[in-house]
Amino acid sequence: MERGVTPLPEKRRRRRGLALLVFAVLLLVVIVAVVVGVTVRRNAHPLKPTFIARCEAFKGYDCAKIWGVFEQAYVGRDPCEVPVEAYDPLIAAVPFKPACNRLMFWSKTKDVVHDFTEKRDCFVTVEETLLGSVLDGLTWCGKKGSRETFTTDCPGWSDCVNNTVRSFWNRVSAAFADDACGDVSAMLNGSIATPFHPASVFASIEVKRFHFPKVKSLKVVLVTQKNSVTNCTNASLKDLQKELDQRITYNCKEVTEARLQECSSHPETPCGSCW
Numbered sequence: 314m315e316r317g318v319t320p321l322p323e324k325r326r327r328r329r330g331l332a333l334l335v336f337a338v339l340l341l342v343v344i345v346a347v348v349v350g351v352t353v354r355r356n357a358h359p360l361k362p363t364f365i366a367r368c369e370a371f372k373g374y375d376c377a378k379i380w381g382v383f384e385q386a387y388v389g390r391d392p393c394e395v396p397v398e399a400y401d402p403l404i405a406a407v408p409f410k411p412a413c414n415r416l417m418f419w420s421k422t423k424d425v426v427h428d429f430t431e432k433r434d435c436f437v438t439v440e441e442t443l444l445g446s447v448l449d450g451l452t453w454c455g456k457k458g459s460r461e462t463f464t465t466d467c468p469g470w471s472d473c474v475n476n477t478v479r480s481f482w483n484r485v486s487a488a489f490a491d492d493a494c495g496d497v498s499a500m501l502n503g504s505i506a507t508p509f510h511p512a513s514v515f516a517s518i519e520v521k522r523f524h525f526p527k528v529k530s531l532k533v534v535l536v537t538q539k540n541s542v543t544n545c546t547n548a549s550l551k552d553l554q555k556e557l558d559q560r561i562t563y564n565c566k567e568v569t570e571a572r573l574q575e576c577s578s579h580p581e582t583p584c585g586s587c588w
């Protein structure tokens with residue numbers, strides 16, 4: 314009975330040795346996997362898979378080629394020395410589809426405007442075009458003497474004028490505004506003192522590119538909340554009106570955030586009747 318369950322001492326020693334060896338090999342495999350994993354993660358371009366996946370949601374584009382053109386704008390450059398023109402080839406590679414009467418601009422209303430445009434098939438923001446969507450919410454930059462794309466330690470929006478990310482948005486916003494035609498809309502924020510701020514992308518880049526007769530009208534939707542500080546009579550909106558070609562019809566409408574949410578959740582109401 315005892316003999317059946319207890320192995321010979323010599324056999325037991327050999328078995329223990331084998332177990333130790335297996336354990337050591339497993340440990341080594343785990344260590345190698347962790348080291349390789351960390352190295353790969355650091356060297357790979359975490360931006361590329363996101364860019365490609367988002368791009369592939371748009372049918373009929375060569376996304377690998379678009380990535381290649383995009384990379385040329387900033388790879389190997391100081392991230393504070395990427396001027397807007399660096400993205401010209403990218404803009405040329407992916408022209409915007411004409412979308413008369415559907416373009417929606419925004420300033421300081423990002424969440425509300427996208428909640429609205431996603432649920433209702435009425436308007437298109439730059440973030441819903443191919444180039445806007447592939448990079449929305451992302452950060453990237455290159456480094457002098459390197460072929461890599463980095464997504465950390467990149468300069469922020471106001472750290473330097475010609476930074477990788479800011480120049481991209483300025484360039485793509487300009488191209489989007491160049492495309493504006495017919496009736497154009499803009500969602501501005503009525504909860505801030507200056508809804509049309511001169512430093513905003515909308516004021517400094519987009520509005521300057523609305524030309525009559527291609528653009529016929531601009532409708533400002535001023536999103537208000539209970540304690541909103543501004544209304545359509547605010548002086549900054551008068552500045553906006555002055556900035557426009559006087560033949561472009563301007564109007565401004567105050568719309569509560571609650572009204573917009575109600576409109577978003579009722580897709581059957583006609584697009585024009587939300588404001």
Ligand SMILES: *[C@@H]1O[C@H](CO)[C@@H](O)[C@H](O)[C@H]1NC(C)=O
Nearest residue numbers: 393394395396397398474475
């Ligand atoms: C930014 O780039 C532009 C070219 O687009 C250049 O004229 C300008 O001097 C640059 N500004 C700075 C601060 O480097």
Ligand SMILES: *[C@@H]1O[C@H](CO)[C@@H](O)[C@H](O)[C@H]1NC(C)=O
Nearest residue numbers: 421422423425502504505536
């Ligand atoms: C307007 O700006 C304020 C302050 O930044 C923000 O809290 C609010 O959500 C914005 N309103 C909209 C509609 O985005």
Ligand SMILES: *[C@@H]1O[C@H](CO)[C@@H](O)[C@H](O)[C@H]1NC(C)=O
Nearest residue numbers: 542543544545546547548567
């Ligand atoms: C708009 O706001 C101003 C104060 O900034 C106020 O005097 C005026 O009555 C408001 N107009 C409307 C129509 O609410």
Ligand SMILES: *[C@@H]1O[C@H](CO)[C@@H](O)[C@H](O)[C@H]1NC(C)=O
Nearest residue numbers: 505506507542543547548549
């Ligand atoms: C309206 O706009 C001007 C800037 O043009 C700003 O200084 C002012 O504070 C705004 N008015 C209100 C009542 O918020």
